[in-house]
Amino acid sequence: MPTSLYHQHSFILNRAHFEECFDESVTPLTGPKRHIKTLGFGLMTFALLASPLPSYLGWFFLGLTVLEFLSVRYQRTWWLWRQLMSRAAGNEVTLTVTDTLLITESLGQKRELAWDSLDAITPTARGFLLQRGRARQYLSASGLSSDAQAFLTKFHRSDDAALAQH
Template identity: 35%
Template sequence: MTQSNSFTASFTLDKAHYTECYTQSSTLSHDKKTYFKANILTIFGLFILFATPVNPYAAWFVIALGILETVSVYYHKLWWVMRQMMSKASGSEVKLTIDEQGILTESFHINNRILWTDVTDISETELGLLIQFSLGKSITGKEMASKSYISKSCLSDEAYTFILSNAPSSN
């Protein structure tokens, strides 16, 4: 390519942005398998309470853990968005630069670059792009990976197309 492609965009880290990020990137489903651990804890606590001579406080503690786990799974989205809203980055303006090297995210609190060579997958979602990338190897030699979400609402059509053209399958 003789022409240098560089695109910039900006967005604010607000509740709407965090909610969109969660809904587009979360893999949590509310089925029986998701609540399995909570159900086991509750049943085990009831077993301790009614079938053993163990102190009932221990049984009620295990039952409470099961109920807490159920609540945490049920309200996972709300809890995640609330934690993001309490972070120091919440409410700040983020500048996004997409160029030949990769994707640069800059704000007062963070400067992060995802290189195109580290990108392992780019998936289109209903409202944006989910970019999976390699972080290198851990001490144990296991490959570490992460993912980042970019909303279509802050990208121009040219920037969106440029990102998709840098997907590993198209190289």
């Protein structure tokens, strides 16, 4: 007899939550490839400062170059700061996990994500990465019931089995 899953949990979008999301979901770029935009802005800066155009445009690009360098160098801090400055920071989120949907409610908005619309669910050390197309969403396991975690793990294994058949 099939059992239906229903788990509801509320949490606050605080610094600890955002830190966990970043640590579990972001793969930092390494090597010189991560500085391509900084290099491009730097070249534009020198080209504009050397041109007969007004110099304020060159100084503007110099500012963009510095900002881009800092955002790459301090990627985690930069990302956390942006999240903590957002309107959502400090608000309560209600997460509902059913056998067909993942529902999040916050600030009067309700978002539903059907499990069958996902391309992959990847377990991490502290949660699950949900992937649909190029978009990824992190789901922390800290507030999930053991039934919800087992469901996500089973869903992940069925994804692996489906990929192995192709």
